[in-house]
Amino acid sequence: xxxxxxxxxxxxxxxxxxxxxxxxxxxxxxxxxxxxxxxxxxxxxxxxxxxxxxxxxxxxxxxxxxxxxxxxxxxxxxxxxxxxxxxxxxxxxxxxxxxxxxxxxxxxxxxxxxxxxxxxxxxxxxxxxxxxxxxxxxxxxxxxxxxxxxxxxxxxxxxxxxxxxxxxxxxxxxxxxxxxxxxxxxxxxxxxxxxxxxxxxxxxxxxxxxxxxxxxxxxxxxxxxxxxxxxxxxxxxxxxxxxxxxxxxxxxxxxxxxxxxxxxxxxxxxxxxxxxxxxxxxxxxxxxxxxxxxxxxxxxxxxxxxxxxxxxxxxxxxxxxxxxxxxxxxxxxxxxxxxxxxxxxxxxxxxxxxxxxxxxxxxxxxxxxxxxxxxxxxxxxxxxxx
Amino acid sequence: xxxxxxxxxxxxxxxxxxxxxxxxxxxxxxxxxxxxxxxxxxxxxxxxxxxxxxxxxxxxxxxxxxxxxxxxxxxxxxxxxxxxxxxxxxxxxxxxxxxxxxxxxxxxxxxxxxxxxxxxxxxxxxxxxxxxxxxxxxxxxxxxxxxxxxxxxxxxxxxxxxxxxxxxxxxxxxxxxxxxxxxxxxxxxxxxxxxxxxxxxxxxxxxxxxxxxxxxxxxxxxxxxxxxxxxxxxxxxxxxxxxxxxxxxxxxxxx
Ligand SMILES: Nc1ncnc2c1ncn2[C@@H]1O[C@H](COP(=O)(O)OP(=O)(O)OP(=O)(O)O)[C@@H](O)[C@H]1O
Ligand SMILES: [Mg+2]
Numbered sequence: 001x002x003x004x005x006x007x008x009x010x011x012x013x014x015x016x017x018x019x020x021x022x023x024x025x026x027x028x029x030x031x032x033x034x035x036x037x038x039x040x041x042x043x044x045x046x047x048x049x050x051x052x053x054x055x056x057x058x059x060x061x062x063x064x065x066x067x068x069x070x071x072x073x074x075x076x077x078x079x080x081x082x083x084x085x086x087x088x089x090x091x092x093x094x095x096x097x098x099x100x101x102x103x104x105x106x107x108x109x110x111x112x113x114x115x116x117x118x119x120x121x122x123x124x125x126x127x128x129x130x131x132x133x134x135x136x137x138x139x140x141x142x143x144x145x146x147x148x149x150x151x152x153x154x155x156x157x158x159x160x161x162x163x164x165x166x167x168x169x170x171x172x173x174x175x176x177x178x179x180x181x182x183x184x185x186x187x188x189x190x191x192x193x194x195x196x197x198x199x200x201x202x203x204x205x206x207x208x209x210x211x212x213x214x215x216x217x218x219x220x221x222x223x224x225x226x227x228x229x230x231x232x233x234x235x236x237x238x239x240x241x242x243x244x245x246x247x248x249x250x251x252x253x254x255x256x257x258x259x260x261x262x263x264x265x266x267x268x269x270x271x272x273x274x275x276x277x278x279x280x281x282x283x284x285x286x287x288x289x290x291x292x293x294x295x296x297x298x299x300x301x302x303x304x305x306x307x308x309x310x311x312x313x314x315x316x317x318x319x320x321x322x323x324x325x326x327x328x329x330x331x332x333x334x335x336x337x338x339x340x341x342x343x344x345x346x347x348x349x350x351x352x353x354x355x356x357x358x359x360x361x362x363x364x365x366x367x368x369x370x371x372x373x374x375x376x377x378x379x380x381x382x383x384x385x386x
Numbered sequence: 387x388x389x390x391x392x393x394x395x396x397x398x399x400x401x402x403x404x405x406x407x408x409x410x411x412x413x414x415x416x417x418x419x420x421x422x423x424x425x426x427x428x429x430x431x432x433x434x435x436x437x438x439x440x441x442x443x444x445x446x447x448x449x450x451x452x453x454x455x456x457x458x459x460x461x462x463x464x465x466x467x468x469x470x471x472x473x474x475x476x477x478x479x480x481x482x483x484x485x486x487x488x489x490x491x492x493x494x495x496x497x498x499x500x501x502x503x504x505x506x507x508x509x510x511x512x513x514x515x516x517x518x519x520x521x522x523x524x525x526x527x528x529x530x531x532x533x534x535x536x537x538x539x540x541x542x543x544x545x546x547x548x549x550x551x552x553x554x555x556x557x558x559x560x561x562x563x564x565x566x567x568x569x570x571x572x573x574x575x576x577x578x579x580x581x582x583x584x585x586x587x588x589x590x591x592x593x594x595x596x597x598x599x600x601x602x603x604x605x606x607x608x609x610x611x612x613x614x615x616x617x618x619x620x621x622x623x624x625x626x627x628x629x630x631x632x633x634x635x636x637x638x639x640x641x
Binding site for chain 1: 435437461462463464465467468469471473474475476477478479480484488489491492493494496499500502541544545547548554
């Protein structure tokens with residue numbers, strides 16, 4: 001055994017374990033002191049937490065919509081004799097007002113017949129100038145009739161013999177579900193996020209290409225100038241990579257405006273360029289020098305050598321890294337919105353800040369789905385290249 | 387006629403790989419370079435097409451000095467010198483046809499070649515070359531889908547595309563089993579005999595040296611320790627060149 005040749009300082013096993021346990025214990029104690037976890041708080045705010053999770057867990061996805069609606073109306077002469085009263089039909093859904101005319105500030109009863117059972121009704125005034133004036137909603141009884149008291153407001157006075165009308169919109173009971181407004185918003189924002197990530201990945205990749213060659217030792221680190229370039233590019237890449245995209249995004253958000261997707265694009269582009277630059281450079285460094293030598297030996301120009309011997313070797317890696325990074329960028333850009341980068345993250349933070357937890361739930365659900373789908377897609381696509 | 391004069395190569399780390407080596411290779415010769423591992427065979431072959439720049443000495447192809455050529459001249463010289471490698475050095479992900487066409491890059495229209503466009507004449511030539519080494523049916527396969535022997539044949543067809551005057555073959559069969567070794571060397575022999583291509587080839591096996599070489603150079607520690615006809619290399623000489631390892635090498639060679 002080679003270990004025996006180079007004996008190293010070794011603690012007896014038992015003592016070693018105790019020492020390690022002690023160190024771990026001290027670390028745990030320190031971290032508790034530093035973060036001061038308050039279990040009591042977790043229990044005392046249980047009710048609040050339940051409300052929030054309830055909201056988050058019942059995402060606003062579908063919207064109830066009635067099967068159909070119809071509108072009928074009846075003229076209300078205010079004051080009396082300012083316009084003729086309407087003749088009320090004997091059958092079908094119909095309206096009646098009692099009394100048949102009114103003066104301002106009177107009360108009238110609006111009766112409706114055969115409107116359909118248990119239907120939601122919107123009641124409103126249609127003023128002589130055609131403006132709508134919402135009153136309130138009501139519900140028909142089990143025989144399909146309606147009887148509601150209506151205030152006759154001065155605004156309903158007839159003009160030039162044209163009376164105001166009471167109009168009802170009747171929603172037939174039974175309903176269908178359709179995508180809610182939130183869903184549309186989430187879609188639009190998700191769309192922004194995905195394309196923000198795509199744009200950032202594209203820009204970042206374009207910048208990373210030259211950087212990667214400059215940061216590859218087998219290409220650049222030749223001579224004094226080459227080494228200087230190599231080390232400074234590498235240093236630069238490492239420096240940028242050590243910044244969290246979030247920090248970068250909040251800085252850019254300050255510059256180009258809060259909630260502006262451009263901030264996210266800028267931050268992600270910079271991070272992507274640095275990170276892909278590093279990954280690509282490692283891939284360039286690991287290529288087989290054999291074909292390069294072979295093409296040089298056949299009299300090919302340096303550019304031809306790069307195109308025919310280097311590029312075929314790195315393209316699969318480059319594509320797969322770039323796709324992988326797009327996947328990562330979608331993930332990050334969902335979060336970047338929180339610090340003002342726009343897109344679904346910004347939407348989510350807005351909803352949370354306005355206590356709209358079910359909309360927030362929708363956004364979270366959408367993020368989960370998109371991340372999952374992209375993860376799957378990107379791994380499938382990358383399989384094609386290896 | 388290739389002329390090597392007082393060639394010396396000292397690597398940056400101080401290793402002296404070649405020490406004052408001189409020899410001449412008349413056109414049409416099949417020169418075999420023998421020597422222990424580390425004796426400088428690869429360094430010598432790579433100095434000839436200047437994949438490695440020699441430290442001292444001169445190399446002439448006819449009357450043109452290779453060692454002082456500028457980059458354009460060098461590329462024109464290299465077009466006429468094909469090279470075959472122990473590890474084949476194919477672009478593994480490219481097709482056999484593309485790998486073969488790569489041998490024509492030195493002649494290609496620089497602009498079209500950057501777009502990946504090849505004239506039909508070059509494609510026909512590549513198919514003919516592949517046909518000659520018996521793997522035309524593999525033209526559309528990826529290079530790494532081929533066996534070692536087949537890959538080396540692609541290496542030969544790539545060199546054929548250069549219409550070379552000289553072939554440098556650096557242990558072309560060291561990665562192949564003995565049966566395949568003969569099939570590969572026969573292609574080199576055929577180029578040597580029918581196309582009058584000068585072949586400079588490093589080999590490890592004594593029987594292959596006897597079978598294919600028309601002239602032999604022996605290297606030891608970077609110095610030329612033997613030059614003569616293959617028939618002059620008996621076991622004693624072989625031992626002098628290979629030292630104590632001779633037993634082992636011969637055993638492999640006789641298999
Ligand atoms: N790039 C290099 N830098 C430093 N030393 C090198 C380099 N290439 C080769 N050498 C050294 O030069 C000497 C000759 O090497 P060379 O590869 O020419 O030998 P070879 O005869 O081809 O050996 P092999 O049969 O193993 O291929 C060896 O000592 C080797 O270690
Ligand atoms: Mg060698």
